[in-house]
Amino acid sequence: MATTISINPYSGKEIKSYNNHTKKEVEEIIDKADKRFYNWRETSFAQRKKLMLAAAFELKENKEEYAETMTLEMGKPISQALAEVEKCAWVCEYYAENAEEQLQNKIIKTDAHKSYVSYEPLGVVLAVMPWNYPFWQVFRFAAPALMAGNIGVLKHASNVFGSALNIEKVFKRAGFPEHCFTTLLVGSDAVAEIIENEKVKAVTLTGSGPAGSSVASIAGKNIKKTVLELGGNNALVVLRDCDMEKTIATCVQARFQNTGQSCIAGKRLIIDASISEEFVEKLVHKVRELKSGNPMSEETFVGTLAREDLAKDLEKQVNDSVEAGAKVVIGGNRLEAYFDPTVLTHVTEKMPAFKQETFGPVLSVTTFKNVNEAIALSNNSKFGLGVSIFTKDIEEAQKMAFQFDEGAVFINELVKSDPRLPFGGVKESGYGRELSINGIHEFVNKKTVYINK
Incomplete structure (x- = not known):
């Protein structure tokens, strides 16, 4: 079994060793996530709001625990790590309070008796995330995705597996149903096969240009939606x-x-x-x-x-x-x-x-x-x-x-x-938007409904 060793960049000392998930374990996790989707999407916004507010509370209640892991794993100064956890609580609260309104049916006047656009979840969404903001990059995807009725599966950078597992812990402690959000402990070489899994419906990536190009290419071959937030200068x-x-x-x-x-x-x-x-x-x-x-x-x-x-x-x-x-x-x-x-x-x-x-x-x-x-x-x-x-x-x-x-x-x-403003770039900084109403609309099916008497 492959293992990943986490090293403290400041001291150079080993923090912890993680057993990577096997190919079979990855498939089982995705299967369970897919099964969870079909009842999670039936939950009300009120139910999701209660859980997301509980996640925000958990983040604030145990911010020292989560911040310390970040600092040990990738060297972020502790005061900035604490601020990052607090910002994650903010994005959870923002979508808890606004998702229902953002996803209301949009009535459009046509020659029909009634016509509108509904916003429905896609299913299992894979998030491929970097180490530099180990919590924030993930939560700005996870909060809108879960509030929209999607399921999150995270492939985090290999040097922040502890933070990745902590994020999964946040949602478990908040009371989210099992398999609503799961961390995959795998290397970059496993990403292509995960994207190709028919139960994974879309991918979001924050990372380098080459990583974004690779993910977009694989997703494109499989006709799957992607959002890319890449480099900047x-x-x-x-x-x-x-x-x-x-x-x-x-x-x-x-x-x-x-x-x-x-x-x-x-x-x-x-x-x-x-x-x-x-x-x-x-x-x-x-x-x-x-x-x-x-x-x-x-x-x-x-x-x-x-x-x-x-x-x-x-x-x-x-x-x-x-x-x-x-x-x-x-x-x-x-x-x-x-x-x-x-x-x-x-x-x-x-x-x-x-x-x-x-x-x-x-x-x-x-x-x-x-x-x-x-x-x-x-x-x-x-x-x-x-x-x-x-x-x-x-x-x-x-x-x-x-x-x-x-x-x-x-x-x-x-x-x-x-959280209130769309975030994303142009040119080689990627495409699509995170945050605000634009972010929650990225991973939904904008379905046209047309009714005549």
Whole structure:
């Protein structure tokens, strides 16, 4: 039997060893999930709401337990892990309160006596999820999917199997019927066969571009719905009339929270040349104040990366950019899985720090002379997840919002996900939307019903 060993990236010590599910066990889990679907879809919204609110309560009641596992498994600073669990409770509460209204039949006037669209669950939905937000990425799928009457089956990243099992535990402790939500302890090599299982009706993936392409290809061959939330190389576009102090604080938060391991992190600081020198000097001062160290310490803001190989990849991107002419103004050093909070200036469009997604605490700085150049720089990316614009001229920023090739435009704020707003990207950042009414409508059958007397 294959096993997976979980390693603490900060200490390098083994946390736990997990026995992977066999092919037979996976098939049995999916069979049981499929059988559960046919009575789960018959439950009322009131029943589902009660259970989902219980899940929210469980998350808040035992947040320390769940946060600690996250921190041990992938190095997330404990204060941020606690905040992640609390955000998961929020998304559970949001869909508990809003799902019934979001899935009401939509009456459409036609020449029929009555015609409408109903929103019905699809069945078993596979979620393939990453390690960087071990709880949030899963709950923003699970809460709407379960409230819609679907069943969730999770294939989580192999370094966060403890968190994956904890998520299953949340729903069990909340009182959800058995097999409503189940974790599969398998590697990436098992995903194709799971997607091909006729009882799996759809797939959602958050992860890398290659992983998304692979899943979409397999699902496409089997004519199954997919939602993909992939990488991002978000720009922080800073105009000369910004509120400098507030903008710097937001940019530091946008880039360095979760140790920079976020698809929606602001990775490219694109700034008006006339204010760049003063801005960068003050920004570096703020970066220097960030507390690094043991992720279990409440004072730590920047922890280790989730694995040493990720830190090595980041180191290469920085070194290659420096060789091409970028300047390190702070940081640039690696120690095993830890990478110093880093700011690079003189970054051009041809450098890895600009072209590639840097999945760690590295901020690249590129200057512009006019707004059109800023927009072009921001759009010069294969990704299109989100952009932040900083300016006191809100009206002008709104006018230019449509010129950015992104799934989201945030003005004077970092790009973030909110249960009330749709979340997703364009270009190689994926397709489909999570959260809000758009998210719950992704995994339902929009059925036309037409009635004549």
